[in-house]
Amino acid sequence: MSPHPQHPAVEVSGLVKRYGSVVAVNGLDLTLERGTVLALLGPNGAGKTTTVEVCEGFRRADGGQVRVLGLDPRAPELRPRIGVMPQGGGGYPGVRADEMLRLVATCAADPLDPAWLLDVLGLSGVGRTPYKRLSGGQQQRLSLACALVGRPELVFLDEPTAGMDPQARRVVWDLVAALRADGVSVLLTTHLMDEAEALADRVVIVDAGRVVAAGTPAELTSHRTEEQQLRFRARPGLDLTLLSDALPEGMRVREATRGGYLVQGRIDPQVVSTVTSWCAQQGVLAEELTVAKRSLEDVFLDLTGRELRS
Ligand SMILES: Nc1ncnc2c1ncn2[C@@H]1O[C@H](COP(=O)(O)OP(=O)(O)OP(=O)(O)O)[C@@H](O)[C@H]1O
Numbered sequence: 001m002s003p004h005p006q007h008p009a010v011e012v013s014g015l016v017k018r019y020g021s022v023v024a025v026n027g028l029d030l031t032l033e034r035g036t037v038l039a040l041l042g043p044n045g046a047g048k049t050t051t052v053e054v055c056e057g058f059r060r061a062d063g064g065q066v067r068v069l070g071l072d073p074r075a076p077e078l079r080p081r082i083g084v085m086p087q088g089g090g091g092y093p094g095v096r097a098d099e100m101l102r103l104v105a106t107c108a109a110d111p112l113d114p115a116w117l118l119d120v121l122g123l124s125g126v127g128r129t130p131y132k133r134l135s136g137g138q139q140q141r142l143s144l145a146c147a148l149v150g151r152p153e154l155v156f157l158d159e160p161t162a163g164m165d166p167q168a169r170r171v172v173w174d175l176v177a178a179l180r181a182d183g184v185s186v187l188l189t190t191h192l193m194d195e196a197e198a199l200a201d202r203v204v205i206v207d208a209g210r211v212v213a214a215g216t217p218a219e220l221t222s223h224r225t226e227e228q229q230l231r232f233r234a235r236p237g238l239d240l241t242l243l244s245d246a247l248p249e250g251m252r253v254r255e256a257t258r259g260g261y262l263v264q265g266r267i268d269p270q271v272v273s274t275v276t277s278w279c280a281q282q283g284v285l286a287e288e289l290t291v292a293k294r295s296l297e298d299v300f301l302d303l304t305g306r307e308l309r310s
Pocket residue numbers: 019022023024042043044045046047048049050051
């Protein structure tokens with residue numbers, strides 16, 4: 001056995017964080033294994049940023065345990081080993097993009113070449129542009145470059161692709177995949193289900209400061225393996241009582257959006273036939289009929305509800 005067993009990159013247990021009377025994080029547990037990517041998903045105000053900021057050492061926990069690379073998150077020796085991309089940029093308004101990255105690079109023992117990193121992130125053309133004149137997506141990419149230039153073992157990315165166009169998002173996704181391939185551990189927050197599905201080894205869904213589900217994207221979406229969805233479009237307001245009676249017990253049918261119908265349960269060929277025959281009896285053509293398993297977004301909405309958060 002190794003004399004220095006490797007600790008997980010991040011270990012959080014029973015984390016509690018309050019802001020006055022607001023309980024932002026309420027007994028949250030998560031583990032980020034080394035060399036893997038973990039995505040924290042949750043509605044607005046769920047406590048994702050607060051959790052990440054405690055792990056980064058920027059906020060003090062009110063309760064629970066947090067270890068980062070086996071250390072207290074506020075330990076000074078962690079600074080050169082972690083990279084942080086905060087939500088919403090954080091650069092000095094007048095500093096030029098390349099100056100800012102070079103400045104951060106000087107703090108690292110063995111930094112990446114800033115010019116190369118600017119090029120990888122598609123920022124070479126704006127290297128001389130002051131931070132305040134960069135677009136939101138360019139500021140985000142510069143912030144990511146600053147998080148990575150010191151060759152960290154662990155990076156925290158808070159909504160790394162927020163405000164980016166699809167091309168820039170793709171560059172960031174490729175970069176995160178490359179980091180993982182290099183053995184870097186990544187803890188990211190996102191609202192994008194496709195981002196979590198594409199990048200993360202594990203997804204932790206948080207709501208109201210607590211974990212409501214955790215697993216690989218495949219585990220989360222196949223939690224109820226027999227559960228599938230049949231969707232079709234038809235004229236709005238169809239009376240679904242007869243269809244409901246004709247379907248096997250346990251199947252649910254509803255008009256999920258205006259004219260968009262959803263049948264949930266174990267979808268087999270007989271069910272598809274029942275739905276199309278019923279449509280024929282109603283004299284309607286079922287358009288865009290598809291059968292699919294539950295997506296990560298369906299799991300997320302089932303767990304966290306469909307109403308908007310303030
Ligand atoms: N500095 C603060 N002072 C007071 N309350 C705060 C502060 N920061 C966050 N909160 C509150 O704590 C709760 C959790 O916020 P947090 O930013 O951690 O959530 P989040 O999941 O990151 O949300 P979002 O997806 O909108 O970024 C919210 O109710 C928020 O209003």
